[in-house]
Amino acid sequence: MNDQQAVARLQRGDIKGLDALMVRYQVKALRTAYLITQDATLAEDVVQDAFVNVYRSIDSFDDQRPFTPWFMRIVVNGAIRTARKGQQLLPLDEDLDLDYLIDPAPGPDDGVESAEVEAAIWAALGALPAERRAVIVLKYYLEMNESEIADQLKIPVGTVKSRLHTAKRQLRTMLQET
Amino acid sequence: MNEKQLQQFLRERAQKEIPNQMDIRQKVYEQIGATKTRKPTGRLGLRRVAALVVLVMVSATAVYAWQQSRIQPDPGIQAVQSQVAQIDQTQSIAVEEPLTSLNVTVDYAYADSNRVTVAYEMTGTAAADAGVQFFSNPLLTDSDGQPYYWLPTSGQWATDVQGETFTYEGIMSFDASMLTNNPSVLNLTLTIQVAYTTAEQRAEDQYAMLAGGDAIFNFTVPFNPGQTVEVAQSASAGDLSIEVQRVVIAPSLTRLDVCLSDATPFAVDAWPDWESPVSVDVNGQRVATDQRAGFTGLHGEPLTPDATCRSLAIPTSLVGQTGSWVITLNGFQNRESGQRVDGTWSFTFDVN
Numbered sequence: 207m208n209d210q211q212a213v214a215r216l217q218r219g220d221i222k223g224l225d226a227l228m229v230r231y232q233v234k235a236l237r238t239a240y241l242i243t244q245d246a247t248l249a250e251d252v253v254q255d256a257f258v259n260v261y262r263s264i265d266s267f268d269d270q271r272p273f274t275p276w277f278m279r280i281v282v283n284g285a286i287r288t289a290r291k292g293q294q295l296l297p298l299d300e301d302l303d304l305d306y307l308i309d310p311a312p313g314p315d316d317g318v319e320s321a322e323v324e325a326a327i328w329a330a331l332g333a334l335p336a337e338r339r340a341v342i343v344l345k346y347y348l349e350m351n352e353s354e355i356a357d358q359l360k361i362p363v364g365t366v367k368s369r370l371h372t373a374k375r376q377l378r379t380m381l382q383e384t
Numbered sequence: 385m386n387e388k389q390l391q392q393f394l395r396e397r398a399q400k401e402i403p404n405q406m407d408i409r410q411k412v413y414e415q416i417g418a419t420k421t422r423k424p425t426g427r428l429g430l431r432r433v434a435a436l437v438v439l440v441m442v443s444a445t446a447v448y449a450w451q452q453s454r455i456q457p458d459p460g461i462q463a464v465q466s467q468v469a470q471i472d473q474t475q476s477i478a479v480e481e482p483l484t485s486l487n488v489t490v491d492y493a494y495a496d497s498n499r500v501t502v503a504y505e506m507t508g509t510a511a512a513d514a515g516v517q518f519f520s521n522p523l524l525t526d527s528d529g530q531p532y533y534w535l536p537t538s539g540q541w542a543t544d545v546q547g548e549t550f551t552y553e554g555i556m557s558f559d560a561s562m563l564t565n566n567p568s569v570l571n572l573t574l575t576i577q578v579a580y581t582t583a584e585q586r587a588e589d590q591y592a593m594l595a596g597g598d599a600i601f602n603f604t605v606p607f608n609p610g611q612t613v614e615v616a617q618s619a620s621a622g623d624l625s626i627e628v629q630r631v632v633i634a635p636s637l638t639r640l641d642v643c644l645s646d647a648t649p650f651a652v653d654a655w656p657d658w659e660s661p662v663s664v665d666v667n668g669q670r671v672a673t674d675q676r677a678g679f680t681g682l683h684g685e686p687l688t689p690d691a692t693c694r695s696l697a698i699p700t701s702l703v704g705q706t707g708s709w710v711i712t713l714n715g716f717q718n719r720e721s722g723q724r725v726d727g728t729w730s731f732t733f734d735v736n
Contacts, residue, residue, distance in 0.1 A: 211653055219593075222656045228409045229688050236406060237398035246401050250408055257412045327393055346387065347394040377390075 209273040216264045224261055227273065232257075235281045241343045242285035244332050252284040278348075279358055282340055289336035330380040338373035345370060409686060413531050455540045455553050459675075460636035461494065461501055463701035467635065468494040468501075469605045477578065477597040482514035484548070488576050488599035495570045496634040497610030498697065499535055499557045500524060502574055506552040515583025518543060518552045519593060520576050527571035532558035533686050535637075535697055536656065536678025561632070561639060561695060562684025566609040574601045610634030611703070613735050621727025624649065626713070628731045629693075638664075638702045640711065641682060643693040650679070654720035655689035660713045662698050666735075667707040672700050674714070706735050 209230070215223030232253060239249035259280050260267075267276060331339055344355045352370070356363040456462070474489040486508035494501045502522065510516040520541070524532040534556065541554040563570075578596035585594065611633045618627040625645035632639040644650070650658055658679055664672040677698040681687040687694055696713075710732050716725040 208653075224412075225409065225686055226655075226689065228412060229690075232408055233402060233404060233406060236402045236408070240402055241394055241398055249402070250411070254408055254412050254415055257408075258415050261412075261416055324393065324397070327390070328397065342390075343394065346391045347398065349391075 210269060213264065213267065213269050213273055216261070217267075217269060224257065227260065227277070228257055231274075231277060235278070238278065238343060238348060239281055239285040239288075241331075241347055242282065242336065242340050243289045244328070248288050249285065252288050253281060256280040256284055275358060279360070282344065282358060286336045286340050289339065326381060327377075330377050333380060334373055334376060338369050338376070341366060341369040342373050342377075410531070413533070413686070414525075414529065455503075455542050455555055457501070457503075457540070457555055458557075458699040460499075460699040460701050461555070461557075464494055464496070464608070464636045467606070467608060468492045469603075471502075471601070471603045473601050473603065475599040475601070477599055479508070479596065482511040482516060482582060483580070483596065484509045484511070486578065486596055488578065490574060490576075490601045490603065493572070493574075493603060493605045494608075494636060495560060495572075495605045496608035496636050497563060497566070497632055498559075498561055498634040498637040498639045500532055500560050500570065500572065500605070501555065501557040501636070503553070503555045504574075504576055505554075506550075506576070506578060508550060509548045510550060512548045515586075516545075516550065517581050517586075518550060518596075519579045519581075520552065520554050521579065522554065522556045523575040523577065524558045525573050527573075530562065530684075532560060533681070533684065535559050535699075536659075536680055557637075557699075559680050559684050559695075559697075561680075561682070563607070567607050569604050570607050571604050572602070574603070575599070576601075608635045611735070613733065615731060615733045617731050617733060619729040619731055620645075621729055624725065624727060624729075626729045628711070631709075631711070631733070631735075633702050633705075633735065635701055635703050636699075638698040638700060640677075640696040640698070641693070642696055645692075647690050647692045649725045650716070651689040652718060652721060652723055654718050654723075656687060657718050657720040658716050658725075659719055660696065660716045662696070663712045663714065664698075664700075664702060664705075665710040665712075666702075666705040671702065671705055672698070675700050677713075709733055709735050 209227070212223040212226040212230075216227070217223075235253045235256060236246075236249050239252040240246055243249050243252065256277065260277060267273075331342065334342070340359070341355060344350045344358060345352075350358065352363055352366045355366045355370075359366070461468075470492050471490040472492075474487055477486045477488060479486045486506065489505045489507070491503040491505055493503070502524070504520070504522065506518060506520060526532070535558060539554070539556050541552065543553075544551045576599045578599065579593040580596050581593055613631045613633065615628045615630055618625055620626075623646065627643045627645075629641045629643060632641070656679070659676045661674040662672070662677040663670060663674065675698045677696045679687055680695045680697050681691065682693055682695055710730055712731075713729040715727055718724070
């Protein structure tokens, strides 16, 4: 059953259409929501709500259009809204204890250092406003181009470029500062 | 950190936290099942109610003696006639034109290790010239909030309209195979979502439906445990090997937990609609012939198209049949697409 058939089936009233869509998209949606919210439990809530949303609003969906962008927009927007609620933004010059990133060359404690680097990247991503983090996730995790991101988030391409540029600069600063 | 490293980091982090096998479908179904926000009138997104799992339509003119109903239940339910619990609860739903009255009644219910079955009826009146057609969507949960999913090939309904008066009868069976602790009773909540169409509205949009409202019933049903026989036996035909792990023999239905060597032949567009005509011989005597057995998920979970392990539900009673059993699956046919998986798979084991 492809997406169009699953959607048609759900529109006809067959819950198995929803099941097919969940089987196909739940992991991708959960991972995307997780990277934006940085919380697996919140990501589950976001994706559950997204599928319930699909179930409730499938009648308004034009089955001639692709399902993926419509659904992923629900997920991404839900994740941004959720992330915004709990976010305490850190200013760029906040002390993030990133001293160890100055010299990233592998050394005897490479394993430990690698974990620390990952923790630092995660923290730096977490310090971004949710909208900018979402753009990073769409670009580098979902591998969308700027035009696709603009379409996904319903914002101008210029805004995407600006958010990406600012987010990357902010990340770079946080990971290299001090 | 360059862009490639960032990409790799995000991928690894996401995979680590959200494993491939993560499955939230049950929670989504619970959320949907818990939704009781449908308005009594107005066009709603109720096309899905049309599913109704109405897999067997009974002629409105046919009259059967069983339970004074127009519907004759499947052989498994007929076999447990003396064990069904009469519920006889009725609720009235407030309606607007063209409906003038609507009552929903749960007639009886039955539960065992393999299924819960409910029979219900909707009666009422509507403007005779409105051409009203009724639909129902039964949802079942227990007191723990555990949802029960529809069993394949289990839905039956019949409607009858005489002037302004209409009657709708339905029987639905739900998978109970997640119940392994043999409770003495089940405390259940049955929600019957009622929807309808009118001739005028069907002319505009053949799929849209109008919500008639929900009727919610709480009742208790005695639980009838089944017998589990571990089989762990494989049979092959063509490229497909099937292992029967166990057989659960409950009073109203016999369930085979099976694992397929390859689910690909079954992962077609109409993947929920496969059936196998199953025969059962006990001590050399044929006790069941061409029983339409359908796939369902293991342990009460919804079936997925590519699941190699799944259950096969045979809607017949085989309790008390002891001795040497031979269960034969005579190929598979998809009742929606007509596709076939040919072959014969036989399994021989003892039931004491």
